[in-house]
Amino acid sequence: MANARFSVAPAYYTGSEVTPEVTVTHSGKTLVKDRDFTVTYHNNIEPSSYYNSPWVGIDGIGNYQGYVTKSFTINRADISSCTVTLSDESLTYTGSSLRPTATVKSGDKELTLNQDYYVSYRNNWDAGTASAILTGTGNYTGSVTKDFTIKPLDISRYSASLSQYSYTSDGTEKCPDVTVTYGDKTLAAGTDFTVSYKDNVKEGTATVTITGAGNYTGIINTTFTITAAPGKDDSDAGKDNPGKDDSGKDDSGKDDSGKDDSGKDDSGKDDSGKDDSGKDDSGKDDSGKDNSGKDDSDKDNSGKDNSGKDDSDKGNQNSSMKKAKTLTVKDSATRATLKELVSKKKYYVRIRTYKVVSGKKYYSKWSSKKSVKIR
Structure with a gap:
């Protein structure tokens, strides 16, 4: 066996004894294990190391004789x-x-x-x-x-709170802040969840939809209310000092005499009853005729005007204003002229303001009635 060549196959740790194959050749001939030689293994469990060196003993038999030792390697197992x-x-x-x-x-x-x-x-x-x-x-x-x-964690079982649950309609979107908590943790808007709003402009019930994002999934729905803006009451309720402001003037900017700061009355005329053109309240000149040359004969003896209506519901402070005529002026106007009024008659006037929001008008309350007698 001294002139033979030996090789041992690679071995890997298994936790048990390893017995790699041993190959022996002599004069170009491969010998047969257990006919030409026997093999014994030593230190053949643990991987090779400084403290452990696996080896085999090869003993010739039959036509071969002699004893040879050969070391080999046990590699660590690949996990x-x-x-x-x-x-x-x-x-x-x-x-x-x-x-x-x-x-x-x-x-x-x-x-x-x-x-x-x-x-x-x-x-x-x-x-x-x-x-x-x-x-x-x-x-x-x-x-x-x-x-x-x-x-992702499903947040649908958790509740969300809003910074505000009631708004007054003003034509703009209402978007209350949303707070969502999970245990002791407060979720971050935009990172942990997104928010969308529905029906959040006009009066009614608005819906807030919270959708989980990132580490969260699921949906939470909650609501808030939008109420109508105040000022839609058309009642004739008066004020503490009816028809007058702190300066002693009524809502139209006139004092008790029915005149404004320029010294003219409601129709824009001075104390003579004439306007700048020299005509009196009825649109007539000093001759009693109007521009068409007609006098007061347009009215009959019953006191009715050409329309056939009398002034019975204009001269009573307590009469209803439902049949009153309406005049709308621009917001920049500081005066208005009421035409076709009958001389010597008493009329009642009241005013209110309005604001247009998203195409819808919102009215203030009516002022108290102010009586004016035409000269």
């Missing part, structure tokens, strides 16, 4: 060839790191954590795909990665 399972491969976001337990087996042998391998985790906080990385140590080498899923 990637092992079977890896996780305790949970689908978890739900909690706001903390998630670490499912790993089980590693080599055949029937279960490896020991921190003795045969270490575990680290990656991307295991937020919703998405996370990984467990197992790295061999001791008798094992290499690494293997096992993925698991973190699902």
Whole structure:
């Protein structure tokens, strides 16, 4: 056997004795184990190291004689060839790191954590795909990665609060701030959830829809109310000092004499009863005729005008204003002229303002009635 050549096949740690194949050739001829030689194994369980050197003893038999020793290597096992399972491969976001337990087996042998391998985790906080990385140590080498899923947390079972639950309609969108909490954590708007609003301009019930985002999923719906703007009451309720402001003038800017600051009365005329053209209240000149040359004969003896209507509901302070004529002026106007009024008759006047919001008019309350007698 002294002139023979020997080789031992590669061996890997298994946790049990390893018996790699031994090849012996002599003078170009390959010898047959157990006919031409026998083999014994020594230190053949643990991987090769400074403290452990596996070797074989080869003893010639039959036509061969002599005894030879040959060392060989037991390599550390690659953990990637092992079977890896996780305790949970689908978890739900909690706001903390998630670490499912790993089980590693080599055949029937279960490896020991921190003795045969270490575990680290990656991307295991937020919703998405996370990984467990197992790295061999001791008798094992290499690494293997096992993925698991973190699902977004469903927030539909939680409640949301609004910064305000009641608004008054003014034609603009109402968008109250939204607060959503999960346990002791307050979710971040725009990151953890998005908000949309519906029916949040006109009076009625508006809907807020909170949709989970990022680490959260699901939908929360809540509502708030929008009430109509005040000032739609058309009642004839008076004021503490009816028809007058602090200066002693009524709502039209005139004092008790029926004149404004220029010294003219409601029709824009001075004390003579004439306007700037020299005509009196009825539109007639000093001759008693109007521009068409007609006198007061347009009215009959019953006191009715050409329309056939009398002034019975104009001269009573308590009479209804429902049949009163309406005159609308521009917001820049400071005076208005009422035409076709009958001389010597008493009329009642009241005013109110309005504002247009989104094409809809909102009215103030009526002022108290102010009586004016035509000269």
